[in-house]
Amino acid sequence: MLAVSNLSAGYGSFQALFGVSLEVRAGESVAVLGPNGAGKTTLLRAISKLIDASAGEITMEGARLNEVPAHEVIGRGIAHVPENRRLFPRLTVEENLRMGAFSSRKKFPERLKFVYGLFPRMEERCGQLAGTLSGGEQQMCAIARALMSGPKLLLLDEPSAGLAPVVVQSIFALVKRICAEGFTVLIVEQNVQQVLKVVDRAYLLETGRIKSSGDAAALAASSELKRAYLGL
């Protein structure tokens, strides 16, 4: 479904990604793991066109994404849940969800029903300003907002960041349910143990390069992972 080949990207003169290639097949859930500063967020920002790639190619269902402007990426079926949620704080939860369906407004009522079914907590909080939600609820709201566009591929950027351990558990349970609903998921995480229980496959990203990849279970047992994180 999504194919990234030899992607390089960065900010100004600073290069963060060096020839990264990866693939996400339909129905799959894939993780990109790596320590701080490995380029995980940059990778997702490049896929959703918030930054331009300096080299390489990104294709979604065979169609090249490189020249597509950021606001049209969602029309290709890719929804991005950004790092630190990035909700619209002065809008209510429901208005945030309405914005999530900005590109397909006619489907708003039916999608809202679907999303409220998935997140009953969001329905309880529908009139509350998004900026006043708790951290876990904000993460839920951010995921719900992304689902409102009816995406084929969901990009999740560190959904567990800054949340209490108990809440992290519930967020990963939620990610698992979203995968089970048939969404294809590309998730970027530092919380290796948890995320490997949720995804099918994973890539290991280190200083902007893919160091290894494989089945979640195999990677969990591999020494590469320990080396990347612990320097062993």
Place this chain on the structure above:
Amino acid sequence: MKPLAWIGVAALAAVPLTGIGNYPLHLIIMCLLWAYVYTSWSIMGRLGLVSLGHGAFLGIGAYTVVMLWNHYGFSPWLGAPLAVLLSLAAALLIGLPCFRFRIVGHYFALVTLALSEVTRLVIVALRDHTGGSLGATPNTALAQGNTWSLDALQFSDKRVWFYVILAFWLAGLWIWARLDRSMTRLALDAITHEEDAAASVGINVTRSKLFVTLVSAGMTSVGGVLYAQYQLYINPETVSGIGISLQMVFGAIAGGMFVMLGPTVGAVFTLLLQEGLRLALGDAFKQFPALDLAIYGLMLVLFIIYMPKGILGAALEWRARRRATPAAAPG
């Protein structure tokens, strides 16, 4: 609320029929005109696009229509649309690069500040055609005892202007309210806080910003046309440049740019302040010509610190709190 609003408008529309004097009527007209202009400004300002350059659009509106009439004999009916087009072009010139290259916040304000000064300087520099800093007067079409000329859009009867400007003020409020309830407002609110996330949900950031900028600039230039045709005298200082631009910002913020009637309250407040300062300071103005600007600047700082929601915004909030208190604590 709705019937109350209609009663208010009807009462306002009945004012000229009470045989009110020319000077109070003039003050009311100026209030409505500036209320319209401040409302136009706040359409952008409330969505995080703080422009210090709306004097440019006001100036383009006023000067285009008068210059076309004086030099080419173009009726304001033709001049006004051209003036609006010209100011839209100026808005595009400044907006497109700013929004494309993500110049936001203070930097955007600085760029717009430059636009308004450039407009003023251009008007002054073209003094052979524009009259320079002495200003310009539209050639009168009211000779031979005519009291009005529809073709030249000149009316000596202030009551006519009262109704014309009342209509524009109402139209301005209507546009404000339409926009307030629209998806565009939500989208721009989203952009103001999280530009990347807004783009990710499919909002075309550049186009949304450009849209409100064009609406606001076009409305402001119509304000310039009305000003010129009503006052029949324009001057680069009073219709463009930093002074008038700052006055618009001040008026909208002082009244409350997040509520519909905020800029209108701001216009009343500014006018009272102006007249009050004139009475209180008298000759001091002649010695220190920028004194009023200094006072606006100081008050703007005070408002932003102590009353960021403006007079009307703060008043509505206070009322909402007072209503909420007894409900929250029953018995």
